[in-house]
Amino acid sequence: MELKSKFARVMYYVICSFVAIIFIFPLYYTFINSLRDIFSLPATLLPKGFHWENWEMAFTLIPFMRFLGNSLIILAISIPIGIVTNFTYGYALAKLRAPGSDFIFSLVLCIMMIPTFATQIPQYILFSKLGITNTWWIWVFEAIAGTPYIIFLCRQYLNSIPSALMEAATIDGCNQWQLISKMAIPMSKPLVAIVAFRLFNLHWGDYMTPYMYLSREKWPLIMALFNTSLYVLPGTNTRPAPVVNAAALVLAIPTIILFFLCQKQLQQGSVASGIKG
Amino acid sequence: MIMKANKKRKKLSPMQRSNYRAFYFMMAPFLLLFIVYRLFPMIWGLYISFTNYSGFNMGSMANVGWKNYIRAFEDSQAMISLGRTFLIGIITIPASMVICNVMAIALSMKFKGVGILRTIFYIPSILPAVAVGTMWNGMFLRDGGVFNELVKLFGGEPINWLGYDYIFYSLILMLLWGAGGSVLNNISAIKNISTELIESARLDGAGNWGVIRHIILPMTAPMNYMAVVTGIISTLQMFAQPLMLSGVGMSSVPLQPVYTYMVHAYQQIFANLRFGYGLALTWIVFIIMMVLTLITRRIGDKMSDNIAT
Missing domain, CATH: 1.10.3720.10 (MetI-like)
Incomplete structure (x- = not known):
């Protein structure tokens, strides 16, 4: 299958990237929230701080x-x-x-x-x-x-x-x-x-x-x-x-x-x- | 008759004989363990499902006939959870198939970065169910979870996604995240289609939709058939996902809307020590699986005939 028109190609990229973002999001979200302060509310899009000690705790x-x-x-x-x-x-x-x-x-x-x-x-x-x-x-x-x-x-x-x-x-x-x-x-x-x-x-x-x-x-x-x-x-x-x-x-x-x-x-x-x- | 007898008496060639010997030699461990490790436990399990075995009364175990099976159909929890598990399958399997096929077609084209997209789409389906459930539990949190942030963004009231009213839908969303399980197989099946075939179809006036319907779908039918069968099997056996999504551990029960059939069977066996009854429940689901697989095969055969002609 090939897309001939430029419009179709752009649409393809946009839709695929959108779907990809949806599918990668849970992993990303879990990651940024593993780094937030334990007593704070969850972060949504951007990380709230980098508390690597949470990872340390997961191990200890x-x-x-x-x-x-x-x-x-x-x-x-x-x-x-x-x-x-x-x-x-x-x-x-x-x-x-x-x-x-x-x-x-x-x-x-x-x-x-x-x-x-x-x-x-x-x-x-x-x-x-x-x-x-x-x-x-x-x-x-x-x-x-x-x-x-x-x-x-x-x-x-x-x-x-x-x-x-x-x-x-x-x-x-x-x-x-x-x-x-x-x-x-x-x-x-x-x-x-x-x-x-x-x-x-x-x-x-x-x-x-x-x-x-x-x-x-x-x-x-x-x-x-x-x-x-x-x-x-x-x-x-x-x-x-x-x-x-x-x-x-x-x-x-x-x-x-x-x-x-x-x-x-x-x-x-x-x-x-x-x-x- | 004489011809046949002659054929039967015909000596095996040395190569054939060595093949036979090698075959049985190589399959011997499989066959031995099949009998000891699978067949024997199965038959024993079948037997136990007709008894009142509770884990400790091996000596005084009594045969109770069909009682456990009748009980399963009278146990409203069992039947409701079975219906619920069906509903989950009826929603997620077709939806996953659509998502997976659309993505496979989209991602079989040659573009920059398509490999990364494939990976992103495929990975959720291979992550351990326990990890996936834990991750989504965090996303659905009432206070500050991302779904409620979205709801707030559109001006709605925060929803208790993990509460009684919504957890069923939350589970469905989570399961759809793993829709890409057979995407790699579908993509390679699509890539295996010769370009000449597609080109000649195009010369015959087939558009994109025609190519998908008459060439791609029939060629990916075996993959889709396998995906449906594994979907049925894994849905009916679903156990960890509801537990982890609810945030309860193994010793506890999830909320009713995600209380699946296998969770019920597990509860009967490990919490209530009704081994006989619990095994009857698993045998019922085994029979259902067999029947559904056969039906799927029938439908699959018919559909691929229809599509091909």
């Missing part, structure tokens, strides 16, 4: 480093294992046809629709019988079980590698392992970035699993925010809204940074895993 009001450490443990388990397993499952479903592979693929699609709640409660009972609640094993299991929509994504992406190419490599004497390590993996760099990004989002924003399984000392950062919103300043009745704003941004910023790092791959990847099913 809670045992921040411990929560962050817990988050990092969860991510360090989920992302690497998740990349390997989801990629492997996606590869098998895309490139290795065997009796039952269609059935397994439809299983993957089905799991996508099961509400997390419906399995989480019985899973909880199961894990407490096994005595592994309040351990990190839960995330290991979850990572090995694979994430249905990420498996789906991997399968779609790997499907776009031409089979003829792989057959030629097989005839040249490549075994299965070489096919994966020499062809599939080098051709899937954007995919790996996408999967890492998705897994990060999934676990960084997940409050339910930690809430169910972990005791307070093991809570990740997201649970801290769930609680910061209930904090009152010692000795007063005031909810330190600016501190809560700062905490919300602390949670949002890593996602945004990671998006910028993976932006190119995210766009490449959606091209490849696009329409051709």
